[in-house]
Amino acid sequence: MAVHPETAAFVRHDQLPPQDPPASEVGPMHWIRANLFSSIGHGAMTLIALYCIYALLAAVVPWIWNGVWEADSIRQCREILDGKRGACFAVLTERWPQLLFGNYPAEHYDRASLAFVLLFVALAPVLFFDLPRKLLWFTGLFPFIAYWLIWGGSIWVPVLALAGVVLGFFVYRALADRSFFGAIIAGIAATLFFAIVMLGPVAGVLTSVLNISLDPVESRQIGGFMINFILGTTCIALSLPLGIALALGRQSNLPIIKTICVVFIEFIRGVPLITLLFVASVMLAYFLPPGSNFDLILRVIIMITLFAAAYMAEAIRGGLSALPTGQYEAGASLGLDYWQSMRLIILPQALKISIPSIVNIAIGLFKDTTLVSIISMFDVLGMIGGPILSSTEWFGVYWELLGAAAVMFFIFCYGISQYSQYLERKLATDRR
């Protein structure tokens, strides 16, 4: 029934202005009620959480705030603190180079720092695809430059090693049209042959002709955070191709190859890294020809690379098996052979799928490089537990040192995991 002015006493023609929402539904009060005190249980949890945060901050903040940055020894720290609770960060200011470089000769710190900075220049084009691709040339050269900067010695050793790699590349290029796999094998064989047979004598001759060299540094002098970085980057870089090969082997339909790969992967994944490091430090020497003397760092790099490769292989296998069979069949129907379809169709997609797990393995590997302190290598933890804590000046300064090591690892590992999330978003081409 329609409402008429004649029948109704009052009819409103204009709309009332909306009222403000109740005070409990807007502003910070509403947010606090909705997110912190929505029920009695949530309120109790919030209070407990607040108390935990308070207790933690009450313990840590004064400790850091009262921290002493300038002192010669822990006794002097205590004198300055005069009974107050506070950190003795002086150990960090005083021993910072040791934490970073170990027993590396102090006059050559700039060489190691330069290598560290160049590492990021070399990594940049690998990590960020928008950068000019020409920078990848520098990435290729970086291992040789870094070796020369860190270990020193004659420049001809890394130059000839580079020449060996170039030789291998040309062998590969010459044969690549006939058989991809054969060309790869031949290229690696040529490089290895050059490195083992030619490198030593030729480098000796060239050095006697033109001697450009840096002061050599022995491997056992290298230590601190530097060793974690050397091990981490080298082993991740080397384990990726090995892991791809193992994953392909495990997926292959050739029974013997498959068995070899499965046994290798499961064996490595079944034992702790520390036993493999024991192998590197005491057992590997037995398996090499009598008289040969491998550097401990090299032996550790070999074992960690094998360890990481088994985990990489599992990550990549996950990516391979996530691809629909249609992709394999599409490759075959185009007339591509096994290696062509792998290179052009399967692996690009499979690697993209497995990026998150590969990055997780990389983070885990970087963290695991601290284990070398147990086989008495002086990485950052080895330096803390060995020379620094056992010195008379700094006996008993655990917190500051372990905290600093933890913060350093946190920065890098958290950074890598954030990068991985950025990369995932960037590569998510299928659901944009």
Next chain:
Amino acid sequence: MSTLSEPPKQSFHLGMLLNDTRYRGYTFQLIALLALVALFGWMVSNAIANLAALGQDINFGFLSDQAGYDINQQLIPFESTDTHMRAAIVGVLNTLLIAILGCILATIIGVLVGVLRLSSNWLVARLMSVYVEIFRNVPVLIWILIVFNVMANALPSPSAFRGDEPEASMLFGAFAFTNSGVYVPLPLWLEGSGIVVGVFFASLAAIWGLRRYARHLLYSEGRVIPVLPIGLALFFIPTLLAFFVLGRPIALEYPEMGRFNFQNGIQVRGSFIALWLALSLYTGAFIAENVRGAIQSVSKGQTEAAASLGLRPGRIMSLVVLPQALRVMIPPNISQYLNLTKNSSLAAAVGYMDITGTLGGVTLNQTGRSFEAILLLMAFYLAISLAISGIMNLYNNSVKLKER
């Protein structure tokens, strides 16, 4: 123009071994096998030559020699006059102890944190994310050392408990937290304690039977019986009854302050506690991520469907969401349990005598038999890894989605 009625007969020739896809696989496999055999042969011959040069041999006889060292934490009696073999077994038991307790605590922490991270309480969720990120991004070895130093420096020394007005006091008069470890009461099994334990296990069996019966009633007649109160009654009443009727056959021996140190009770070493807590907190952070991912993977429609059937929130979680989330979280958690077990070999850093500390540590250094010790060590870890993944895979198969 001629037509081909049948394919040309091909005779086998050597080139086909490389160029024919039917035979090429065999050639490659043969080459790979020969290369592997050659590599192994080369390594073994090197090893023989090296060992001969050092005048050593491969001999596991050292296991029956006298060990000559003490082990500070032992589950079975061990004297320094016992053999290396027994030392290794003590180490194995210590590894298993830390692995099992660590997996249990890590699961509890992980599930709790994983669920709380999804809480609608902003502060709690943030706090849990901070915990997860901090623990996941710092090496476990650093955590072990930090927790060990907390134990060693922040707790009072046993002497603080001494005297008439001690600086520190024991918790409930039964637990003493000192910098050399935690002292807990030792249960004494007096005569008749076996019956109490038997009654306890019988009541556990009865609870299991009750749950089965309740489920049977629910599915066949649709009746719901109160399982929880009956179960709780079954859990406590018979055991307590037996305990008091038999005249308290299980007693606790409390740790007491002696002249220099605590006597009686059990001393749980600081190294054990540090390793246990650090491994559990570290692995718990990873498990929390698995739990969170698994709960998020259950689609919201499932929760809504359950709610539209009239289920209460608690039952939605326990009957609909968790069983489905469990299925997703088990495989990644298996690998976390394996990681925890393998990481327990870092005990060496704090001096906890697990298998790496006994067989791979003192025994190896004393006898110089690095070859044999490391082989045994690897074999043990390999066996335990395969056993854990085998058991967990059985469990995984039992909760897996059963498709027709």
